[in-house]
Amino acid sequence: MLLRIDPTSAEPLFAQLAAQVRGAVLRGEVRPGTRLPAARELAASLDVNLHTVLRAYQDLRDEGLIELRRGRGAVVAERGAADLAPVHDAVAALVAAARGLGLAHGTTLGLVKDALTSEETR
Amino acid sequence: MTPDPTTTTTTAGGPARPPVPHRLASTLLGLLPALALLGGATLLVASWWDELPDPIATHWGPGGADGFGDAATNLTLLVLVFAAIAVGMWLVAVLGGRDALHRRIAVGTAAGSGAFGAVLVAGVADAQRGLADAAQAGDIDGAVLLATGAGLALGAVAAWAVPGDARQPAADSPVGGARLPLGSHERAAWSGRATGPAVLATGVGGALLTGGLAIGLGMPGLLLVTLAMSLLVATSGLLTATVDPRGLVVRSALGWPRFGVPLDEVVAAREVEVRPVPDFGGWGYRVGRGGRSGFVVRRGPAIEVERTGGRVLVVTVDDAATGAALLATLAERARPGARL
Numbered sequence: 001m002l003l004r005i006d007p008t009s010a011e012p013l014f015a016q017l018a019a020q021v022r023g024a025v026l027r028g029e030v031r032p033g034t035r036l037p038a039a040r041e042l043a044a045s046l047d048v049n050l051h052t053v054l055r056a057y058q059d060l061r062d063e064g065l066i067e068l069r070r071g072r073g074a075v076v077a078e079r080g081a082a083d084l085a086p087v088h089d090a091v092a093a094l095v096a097a098a099r100g101l102g103l104a105h106g107t108t109l110g111l112v113k114d115a116l117t118s119e120e121t122r
Numbered sequence: 123m124t125p126d127p128t129t130t131t132t133t134a135g136g137p138a139r140p141p142v143p144h145r146l147a148s149t150l151l152g153l154l155p156a157l158a159l160l161g162g163a164t165l166l167v168a169s170w171w172d173e174l175p176d177p178i179a180t181h182w183g184p185g186g187a188d189g190f191g192d193a194a195t196n197l198t199l200l201v202l203v204f205a206a207i208a209v210g211m212w213l214v215a216v217l218g219g220r221d222a223l224h225r226r227i228a229v230g231t232a233a234g235s236g237a238f239g240a241v242l243v244a245g246v247a248d249a250q251r252g253l254a255d256a257a258q259a260g261d262i263d264g265a266v267l268l269a270t271g272a273g274l275a276l277g278a279v280a281a282w283a284v285p286g287d288a289r290q291p292a293a294d295s296p297v298g299g300a301r302l303p304l305g306s307h308e309r310a311a312w313s314g315r316a317t318g319p320a321v322l323a324t325g326v327g328g329a330l331l332t333g334g335l336a337i338g339l340g341m342p343g344l345l346l347v348t349l350a351m352s353l354l355v356a357t358s359g360l361l362t363a364t365v366d367p368r369g370l371v372v373r374s375a376l377g378w379p380r381f382g383v384p385l386d387e388v389v390a391a392r393e394v395e396v397r398p399v400p401d402f403g404g405w406g407y408r409v410g411r412g413g414r415s416g417f418v419v420r421r422g423p424a425i426e427v428e429r430t431g432g433r434v435l436v437v438t439v440d441d442a443a444t445g446a447a448l449l450a451t452l453a454e455r456a457r458p459g460a461r462l
Contacts, residue, residue, distance in 0.1 A: 002302075002444050004310035037313045037364070045311030045366035 001030060003037070005046055013048055017056035025065050025076055026084055036066065036074040139432035144225060144285045148215035151280045152229035156208035156236020160201050163240035167197055167247040174247060179256040187259040197243060204239025208232040218413040221433035223381060226281040227409050234277025241269035267343050274350065290430040291386040294459045298390025298428065299450035300443070311366040312448045314439040318359050318419030320398070321405050325355035358406040361419055363439045365449045367456070370427060372417055372437050379407070383427050383435060388453035390428040393443040396436060397421050410436070425449065 001024060005016045024030045037045070039053040046053075057074050060066045067077045098108040167174075180196045181189025211232035219225035245265020250256055304310055329351035336344035353376075360375035370391075371382035396402070402410035402418045410416050414426070416436040423442040427435045427449065439445060454460060 001314075001441070002310060002312045002448060004304065004308050006305060006308045008307040035315070037311070041313070041364065042311060045313075045364060045368075046309050047367070 001034075001036070003042065003046070005048065013052045014055040014059070017042075017053065018059045021056070021060055022063070022065060026088075030076050032076050032078045034076045035072070036076070038073050140220070142216060142219050143288070143431075144219070145216045147283075147285050148212065148219060148225055148229050151283055152215055152232035153208060153212040155233045155276065155280065156212075156239075157205065159236045159240035160205050160208070160243075163244045164201055166244055170247055170251055173251045175250055175253050175256040177256060178247075178250055179259040180246075182259075182262055186261060187257055190256055197247065200243050200246070201239065204235050204242075207235040207239075211235070214409060218409070220413065220431050221415050221429070221435065222284060222286045223407065223415040223435070224409050224413070224433075226284045227407055227415070229284050230277040230281030233280035234273040237276040238269045238273030241265065241272045245269060264343070267346065270350075271346060287431070287433075289384075289387075292389055292430050292457070294457055295389070297388060297450050297454040297457070299392045300447045301454070302444070302447040302451045304448075304451050304455075309367070310448055310452070311364065312441075312445045313362065313364045314441045314445050315360065315362050316419050316439045318405055318438075321359040321419055322355060325351050325359055329355070354406075358417075359419060361417055361437070361439065363425065363437055363445060365445050365452065367452060369452075370425070370435075370437075370445075370449055372439075383429050383449075385449075385453045385456040387429045387431075388427060388449060389430060391446040391449040391453065392426050392428075393446045394424050394426040394436065395422065396424040396438050398438075402436075 001021075003017060003020055005013050007013065009016065011019075021030075021036065036042075036057070039057060040050060043050040043053045057066065057068060060074075061068050065077055066074050068074055094108070094112070174193055176193040177190040178193040178196060179187030179189065180191045181187070183189075209232075211228045215225050215228035215232070219228055242265060245262055245268065249262050249265065250259045253259060302310070329348050332344045332351060333348040336342060336348060356376040357374045357379065361372060362375075363370065363372045367385065369382055369384040369388070371380065373380040396416070396418060398405050398418045398421055400411075402408035402414075402416050405418050405420075408416045408418050410418075412434070414434040414436050416424075416438075418424075418436070418438050420438055422438065423440065424436050424438040425442045425446045427437075427446075429435065
């Protein structure tokens with residue numbers, strides 16, 4: 001799989017990596033059981049700190065998208081491929097609605113974040 | 123390993139390709155030991171000539187020797203067959219061996235087949251020394267096993283001893299092949315794998331079968347074959363390829379062999395479709411049509427890297443299009459005159 005980072009971006013490097021793997025898993029581009037590049041290899045390839053890659057992998061594990069196993073490395077989890085079609089549809093609808101009203105990206109994301117946190121605190 | 127020597131020569135009218143390096147080493151490591159061993163075996167068998175039956179046993183079945191033929195003709199033919207393989211492989215190395223993998227395969231096969239043939243001929247003759255009738259010849263399983271071991275061992279040593287490639291950075295020439303959109307600040311890495319169903323089925327099946335037979339029939343010698351089969355699977359049934367600023371690196375599941383192409387030696391990188399048998403004569407580490415070296419574990423997409431020195435490396439791997447495009451993109455970026 002192709003992974004890229006942009007060191008000039010404001011987004012932290014670990015978040016950039018995690019977002020790409022997350023996207024690929026959620027879009028079904030990588031199947032459950034697929035092995036991600038070894039953290040050490042990937043860190044050397046992208047010339048970043050090993051802990052940057054490990055942080056990205058740990059976040060993905062906490063989300064249940066990958067499993068980290070000693071000796072086997074990072075493997076895309078079975079659960080990661082759960083049917084997310086309703087969420088994808090809802091996101092597409094949200095994006096369309098926000099675009100229709102000319103909302104800034106930050107505003108849209110803020111609304112989503114608010115909705116998620118209010119749900120958590122309820 | 124049966125590359126076709128006729129396709130590895132320089133094609134007339136094509137772009138001028140640099141001369142093949144390390145011809146002397148290929149001769150000393152491949153042709154010389156093969157011919158010396160076959161010659162030695164011939165002299166040894168000749169010294170036994172008066173003790174050998176004629177006709178001699180030429181074929182063995184489960185019940186012992188079951189095929190017979192003229193002694194001189196059959197032993198000479200056996201020697202000549204292996205000499206021909208050794209000479210053919212030596213030609214492959216000195217006419218087309220522009221990259222180290224290519225030379226290692228050809229030189230290893232030349233030396234290995236010479237050792238195998240020499241031990242086999244001596245073993246076949248030895249099994250019949252002092253017999254009046256070749257039908258009484260004992261079995262030659264031990265000789266075949268010894269010949270296989272000698273062939274693999276000498277082949278491996280010769281292949282290992284082959285000199286590697288000198289670094290040949292490309293001039294500031296354009297890189298061929300499709301590109302990947304990559305921002306000037308972005309860093310990218312790609313990794314892909316491939317598994318070979320044919321190699322895995324043959325190797326795992328063979329290892330289990332010979333392992334079972336070795337234990338079931340009490341033939342510990344067969345465990346050598348089991349070991350060889352397991353090594354075959356681990357070294358040529360699965361591969362991992364990565365493309366990053368260090369270039370293309372390919373390694374087997376075992377981590378060895380490991381080889382690749384640094385960015386500054388990439389002339390072009392493309393995705394191609396590989397058909398193992400027509401293009402490379404089979405699976406594994408191969409020399410194929412047009413003098414291409416290949417690590418072929420399955421049919422389907424592969425990265426083809428044209429590199430400096432007239433060398434071409436083909437690696438079967440999933441998602442080869444992305445890998446090839448990133449390799450071309452990074453190679454272009456690494457050119458001395460590249461605009462970032």
